[in-house]
Amino acid sequence: MTSLLAPDLQPRMLGGLEIEPEEARSILRPQKDERYGFGFSLNPYRGCAHGCRYCYVREYPHPLRGGEGALRPPETWGAWVSPKLNAPALLWAHRHRLHEQTVFLASSTDPYMPLEREFRLTRKCLEVLRDCPTTRVLLHTRSPLVLQDLDLLLQFGPRLTVGFSIPTDDDTVRQVTEPGAPSIPSRWLAMERLARAGVAVSLSAAPLMAIRDIPAFARRARESGARSAWAGRLRLLNQDPFYQVLAEHGWLFILQPDYGERVNAALAEAMPRPPSRRRREHLKGKAAVAPPLQLPDARQLALFQGDLA
Numbered sequence: 001m002t003s004l005l006a007p008d009l010q011p012r013m014l015g016g017l018e019i020e021p022e023e024a025r026s027i028l029r030p031q032k033d034e035r036y037g038f039g040f041s042l043n044p045y046r047g048c049a050h051g052c053r054y055c056y057v058r059e060y061p062h063p064l065r066g067g068e069g070a071l072r073p074p075e076t077w078g079a080w081v082s083p084k085l086n087a088p089a090l091l092w093a094h095r096h097r098l099h100e101q102t103v104f105l106a107s108s109t110d111p112y113m114p115l116e117r118e119f120r121l122t123r124k125c126l127e128v129l130r131d132c133p134t135t136r137v138l139l140h141t142r143s144p145l146v147l148q149d150l151d152l153l154l155q156f157g158p159r160l161t162v163g164f165s166i167p168t169d170d171d172t173v174r175q176v177t178e179p180g181a182p183s184i185p186s187r188w189l190a191m192e193r194l195a196r197a198g199v200a201v202s203l204s205a206a207p208l209m210a211i212r213d214i215p216a217f218a219r220r221a222r223e224s225g226a227r228s229a230w231a232g233r234l235r236l237l238n239q240d241p242f243y244q245v246l247a248e249h250g251w252l253f254i255l256q257p258d259y260g261e262r263v264n265a266a267l268a269e270a271m272p273r274p275p276s277r278r279r280r281e282h283l284k285g286k287a288a289v290a291p292p293l294q295l296p297d298a299r300q301l302a303l304f305q306g307d308l309a
């Protein structure tokens with residue numbers, strides 16, 4: 001039977017991932033709770049190829065296109081992604097809502113999954129946001145692919161922060177808990193490179209996983225250029241199968257409240273203190289003689305390019 005779908009909406013497989021492009025009905029999700037620090041979230045994709053095993057989004061209802069109300073089973077999370085082909089156009093049409101707002105990319109996907117190389121939906125949405133002069137952006141990712149948009153990120157100036165999710169210092173933990181996501185060393189290097197280029201970066205160790213050396217982790221956050229860092233506890237759903245994963249690997253200790261407190265205390269200790277008001281006033285007159293940005297050395301860049309490939 002011939003498909004009635006336009007060619008760019010045809011589903012296909014890409015390296016084991018089911019790609020089902022779609023036209024979204026809306027793209028800006030309002031966030032009314034001010035504690036989150038943003039007014040809208042924006043997800044250029046539905047689904048997430050990183051397939052983190054603790055991800056609560058897997059339990060959301062994900063309708064199957066043409067499935068007449070049928071939902072994708074939670075166990076297929078990480079095996080499918082729907083790029084929202086009209087996301088940049090929708091955002092452009094609704095840009096009047098973004099005056100003096102903060103937009104968070106992304107609450108239920110990673111904006112820099114590998115298929116962003118092909119679809120460039122995150123980039124095109126960022127181009128719209130760049131042209132909204134009073135809009136701030138919080139970009140949150142686990143992927144060094146964010147570096148492909150460094151030129152664009154720099155155009156935002158202080159209106160944009162990139163938050164890196166680095167919940168562990170141990171890549172063997174990452175391989176179990178975030179099987180489709182980039183390695184932990186590649187995230188540190190990406191964060192460092194963004195920071196050295198002048199992009200504001202922050203670290204989020206959330207949901208917090210097992211960390212081997214907490215003080216060294218906190219020092220690495222500082223050395224990688226994070227302007228802020230925090231750890232957020234894992235919240236498990238009722239009868240969450242991830243509990244079993246933690247039990248099998250001897251990681252149940254991460255559920256203890258004092259574990260998160262210890263990591264947060266170490267991060268707070270390691271982070272540079274924000275300057276006092278008096279110091280800020282003093283620095284105002286010194287801005288013209290601030291030292292030039294240091295670029296990463298060639299060895300780090302070479303390592304990093306290899307990780308991006």
Ligand code: SF4
Nearest residue numbers: 048051052055108109
């Ligand atoms: S990267 Fe975020 S959205 Fe994607 S699977 Fe992991 S936790 Fe979920």
